[in-house]
Amino acid sequence: MSIKNYYIKTERTFTVIRKYGFIFTLAIAFLGLWIPLMGLLVIPVIIGLTLYAFFKGRFWCGNICAHGSLYDSVLIKISRNTQIPKFFRSQFFGVLFFLFFMFMMIKRFIIVIGLYGSLVFFERMGLIFVLSYLMVTLVGGTLGVVFMPRTWCQFCPMGMLQKISYGLGKKLGVTKATDEKVTLAHDSMCHKCGKCSRVCPMQLEPYLNFSDLNQLDDAACIRCLTCVENCPAEILTLSNEKAAAIMKKNMDTNGFNERKKIKAQIVNIESLSEDIQEYSFKFLTPLKVDYESGQFMLVKIQDVPETFRAFSISSTAHDPSLVKIIIKNIRNGYGSEIIFNHFKVGDIIDLEGPMGRDLIVDPLAKKVLLIGIGIGITPFIPMVKDLIEKSTCKEIKLLFGTKFSHEHIYHEEFEAIERKSNKRFEFRPVVSREPNWNGRKGHVTDHLQDMKLQGYKVYMCGSHNAIHSVSEQLIRMGVKPEDIQYESA
Numbered sequence: 001m002s003i004k005n006y007y008i009k010t011e012r013t014f015t016v017i018r019k020y021g022f023i024f025t026l027a028i029a030f031l032g033l034w035i036p037l038m039g040l041l042v043i044p045v046i047i048g049l050t051l052y053a054f055f056k057g058r059f060w061c062g063n064i065c066a067h068g069s070l071y072d073s074v075l076i077k078i079s080r081n082t083q084i085p086k087f088f089r090s091q092f093f094g095v096l097f098f099l100f101f102m103f104m105m106i107k108r109f110i111i112v113i114g115l116y117g118s119l120v121f122f123e124r125m126g127l128i129f130v131l132s133y134l135m136v137t138l139v140g141g142t143l144g145v146v147f148m149p150r151t152w153c154q155f156c157p158m159g160m161l162q163k164i165s166y167g168l169g170k171k172l173g174v175t176k177a178t179d180e181k182v183t184l185a186h187d188s189m190c191h192k193c194g195k196c197s198r199v200c201p202m203q204l205e206p207y208l209n210f211s212d213l214n215q216l217d218d219a220a221c222i223r224c225l226t227c228v229e230n231c232p233a234e235i236l237t238l239s240n241e242k243a244a245a246i247m248k249k250n251m252d253t254n255g256f257n258e259r260k261k262i263k264a265q266i267v268n269i270e271s272l273s274e275d276i277q278e279y280s281f282k283f284l285t286p287l288k289v290d291y292e293s294g295q296f297m298l299v300k301i302q303d304v305p306e307t308f309r310a311f312s313i314s315s316t317a318h319d320p321s322l323v324k325i326i327i328k329n330i331r332n333g334y335g336s337e338i339i340f341n342h343f344k345v346g347d348i349i350d351l352e353g354p355m356g357r358d359l360i361v362d363p364l365a366k367k368v369l370l371i372g373i374g375i376g377i378t379p380f381i382p383m384v385k386d387l388i389e390k391s392t393c394k395e396i397k398l399l400f401g402t403k404f405s406h407e408h409i410y411h412e413e414f415e416a417i418e419r420k421s422n423k424r425f426e427f428r429p430v431v432s433r434e435p436n437w438n439g440r441k442g443h444v445t446d447h448l449q450d451m452k453l454q455g456y457k458v459y460m461c462g463s464h465n466a467i468h469s470v471s472e473q474l475i476r477m478g479v480k481p482e483d484i485q486y487e488s489a
């Protein structure tokens, strides 16, 4: 595995406690040196996390822990965010450090117990916790900057205490209903993109370790939701065992049932702009693959850990022996760098697919608005052709927004289709960051305002944030949420 760019820094603080909890840590660790009684506040914290873990594993670490907040909210900004050394992750080191930590704490308690009844007893007791908070802040902070923000959490004695409590809860069968683990909706829907692993603060590999019930049974998981929030397929949740079983049984996998493992050869690579290339693959096994416009394919980029990237199909299914995809070279992008630097004509590549149903146009739709943002235009290249040639759709509009005009791939083709379509198809290109552009300027949202969209089905593709803001505007304009479908990366 190439380590560079593998782990991604991303938002991890989804609640006020997780964002600002670090103030508690800093107050105890530093203010506590002057007001040692503050250290006694740590006692309810230890009781709380032990009790919580009995029911919910290390949920506390990912959602309530004030040190965790320091790592996720503050340190992440300056962390090198690189791989945590195996040594810190080993059970041997975890147990050894736990025993050492407990030994030191008990030794200090025994000394302070001798002062029971005197005025300084509570202060000295508080100071024990203040110093331990200070040590965690300094050591954990340093490790967090040098490696990954949550390096300390790999061997934190409080984490070990929670694992012991959780193990007990599991043995007694309590956790079945209360423990919400990372759960995959259905394995046929997973892109195997590894993003859940790349954003995981604990550097776990959820997508490679789901159980038969599609759950992550790893006691090190801190239930922090980071993988859930970042999964591009939006197929992860935190669920208990019962909910996972129901999901597995009832999940609608329409659009994913034809997914197969494919070997294909790259037969052409064509440059469409300075950082966008179209790759043509000829299927080898099987020789033919049926797909629909609007679906996507997975392309394997590495074997260990097995990782794919999803790309929308940019060819129509006229020739089932071939598939085309268009790829943008993302600066510092882990997968696109591998593809642009290593894939060449003649290479035999593993694909999986076809997959997806979100951009399959309703066959009964009479008016369709397609919105492609940036490289999100790719699925609409075959979709426009198919809508014109095969559907009974009367009005087809395509809004295509990019930052710069050179990103307007297939521009001439869309204009040619528009000219020949007898007003059935309208093409609206928009550019946001090029003052000399003669056409529509601004964002896609600026050019929705003058459109009358009653009765339209809308299909969108682009970045998560762009899709979100366009959806909000469409709903404000009266488009029903059930008439909006999208795919985002």
Ligand SMILES: Cc1cc2nc3c(=O)[nH]c(=O)nc-3n(C[C@H](O)[C@H](O)[C@H](O)COP(=O)(O)OP(=O)(O)OC[C@H]3O[C@@H](n4cnc5c(N)ncnc54)[C@H](O)[C@@H]3O)c2cc1C
Pocket (backbone or CB within 6 Å): 005, 008, 232, 233, 296, 309, 310, 311, 312, 313, 325, 326, 327, 328, 329, 330, 331, 332, 333, 334, 335, 336, 337, 374, 375, 378, 379, 463, 487, 488, 489
């Ligand atoms: C269903 C589906 C279809 C897709 N279709 C296509 C397609 O047709 N063509 C295509 O090129 N990609 C497509 N993608 C995106 C593609 O799968 C990869 O996510 C993309 O190539 C970036 O991967 P990476 O490993 O290079 O970047 P990463 O290392 O995963 O990302 C690096 C950084 O770049 C950011 N980033 C990712 N994508 C973009 C972007 N487009 N613009 C700006 N910043 C970005 C990330 O947020 C991250 O911070 C699709 C994704 C999905 C889920």
Ligand code: SF4
Pocket (backbone or CB within 6 Å): 184, 189, 190, 191, 192, 193, 194, 195, 196, 197, 206, 207, 230, 231, 232, 233, 234, 235, 236
């Ligand atoms: S789609 Fe990607 S992020 Fe989501 S579960 Fe699968 S591998 Fe993980």
Ligand code: SF4
Pocket (backbone or CB within 6 Å): 062, 182, 196, 199, 200, 201, 202, 203, 204, 206, 216, 220, 221, 222, 223, 224, 225, 226, 227, 228
């Ligand atoms: S697997 Fe998901 S929930 Fe668990 S620690 Fe990693 S990112 Fe957080």
